[in-house]
Amino acid sequence: MALLKLLPVVLLLFSCNASKALFEKGQKLEQAGMHQEAVELYLKSLKEDNYNIDARIALKKTGLKAIAQHSKRIKDYYSEYDYKNVVNTSKTAKKLIEKSNEYKVNLEIDEETLGIIEYSNEKYIDKLFKEAQQLLIDKQFTLAEDLYKEILSVDENNAEATEKLNFSKKEPIYLSALEFLEKNKNKKAYYLFEEIGNYRDASKLKELAKKRATFKIFLASVNTMSGDVSWNREAKFLIEKKLSLVKDPFVNFLLGDSQLVFSEGYSDEYRKKALKLDASAILFLTIESNDHIGSHHKQTKKGWEEYKYEKKNPDTGRKEIHTGYDKIYYVEHSQENRVNLKIKIRMESVEKKQIIFSDYIDGSREDRVNYIEYEGNKGSLRTGYWKHLNSHSDSDVVRDSFLDRIHVSSLLNARKEITSAEDMKRDIINSILDNLSKKIVSFDPEENSL
Incomplete structure (x- = not known):
């Protein structure tokens, strides 16, 4: 706490020392006739310590000398018709005046020099x-x-320069966009027109580029190759829903008239519908699914139930707690389901009647359940083996180690419901539909001369 209280004092002392050091360096430069450089150090000194009176006085005195030097240079440049250097030198002088004013040190340029600056600026x-x-x-x-x-x-309020600057920035973009539009590179034209906003007729041409670039894709059919009517309808619904959510300014999926089919083949009816909808391409999707529905295995096993009992120690006469095991039966269940699913993509040009894009995406899921059912005291269940229910055998085994108990506990508390094949297929479709839509959207008809 004491150190925290001293911190402001330490910082103040450090600041004062830094200010003093800068001031002393400035004095050396001033003695060498380097007034502008000295002024820069006096300004830095005041930045460290605004109350440094010596630096403030020196800034006033040396600042006037620096302004006088700048004024002389301005007049020399002016006599040589070097208006550019007049302007640049006046910028340096004005910047010095502005910085000095921040510390309430007023510096001025004489009227004659101001007139020269104004004329040279023009x-x-x-x-x-x-x-x-x-x-x-x-x-x-x-x-x-x-x-x-x-x-x-030089003149920040020059309206003509502001207008021409805007022109010089946006006109080359506008011309490039027009060139792309003429070459039927409408996507590139769209983004360039968008970049320059309302410049000239860019907004109107941007919409034209978008209209030309928009790729209408008619989803003709979803072929599930399955006899499960309920699943087939759901698969078609999931696909249409995902495609309807695609946000791309140049892709428009036409989904309302798609059909659910169960075999390969693409009739001319699809093309007629596509032409009616003004579509550029026809999309066919085929879902291939390989399901392995495992049998539910139910196995009755021999085990033990642990119990505690008291027994008198004949040597000490005291009662002691002992562990015993009753022979019991318990049931172990297991099942495994696996699904592999592939979605084939086939897209045809309406105009050229040929395949323009094809691909596929696949995925797999599996699930397994393994659990124990026991009607007795679950916390006392132990696995193992016994040969005879009512008599002892040397082959009887009780597995009662720490790891054995953990294993039994996990099986007693394990999940009993296995994920159905339909749920796994639903999960696969949802996970790969994003990739599917990206693949379709990434197809550029302009680059593929569609």
Whole structure:
């Protein structure tokens, strides 16, 4: 706590020492006639310690000398018609004045020099405008953009420069977008038009590019190759739902007229429907499923139930707790289900009547249950083996180790319901439909000359 109280004092002392060191370096530069450099150090000194009076006084005195030096340079450049250096030197002088004002140290440029600066600004800006205009004519937009930025650095409120800067930034993008539109690269055109917003007629052309680029895909059929009517309908529903949720500005799935079929084959009826819906492609999906539904195995096994009893020790006469085991039966259940599922994708061009894209996605799931049922005291159940129910045998075994008990407990508390094949297929479809839609959406008809 005491150290925390001392921390502000330590920081203050450190700041004061840093300020003093900067001030002393500034004095050495001032003595060497390097007024601008000295001023920079006095400003840093005041930044460390705003109450450094010596630095404030030095800033005023040396700042006036620095301004005088800048004024002399400005007049020299002006006499040589070097308007660019007049402008750059005046920027340095004005920046010095602004920084000094932050510490309430007022510095000024004389009226004569201000007049020279104003005139030079006009001449310099006029020259930049002419150069930039020629660059625009030559379609060198990036170079023109740099010149308009330079104009605004001299006159930030110059409306013409602001307008031309916007033009030099957006016009090349607009022209590139037009070129892509002419080459039927509508997606690329769309994104470029979107980048420049309401520039010229970009909004209107963006919508045109989107309309041209939109790829209408008619889902003609879902072939489940299965006799399970309920599952077939659900699979078709899951696929249509997932495709309806695809968010892509250029893909439009037409789902309302798709059919559920149970064999391969693509009739002309699909193509007629696709033409009626103004679709570009017909999509056929085939679901192949390989299900292994395991038998429910139920096995009655021999085991033991542990119990405690008291017995008198003949040597000590005291009663002692002993462990005994009764022979019992318990039932162990097990079952395993496995499902492998594949979705084939086939997409045909409506116009060219040929396959333009095909692929497949597969997935698998499996589930297994293994548990024990016992009607007695479950906490006392022990596994093992016995030969005769009512008599002892040397082959009788009780498994009563710590690990054996954990194993029995886990089987007694294990899950009893196995996941059905339908649920596993549903899970597989839901997990691979995202990938399926990505594969379809990633197909670019413009790049594939559809």
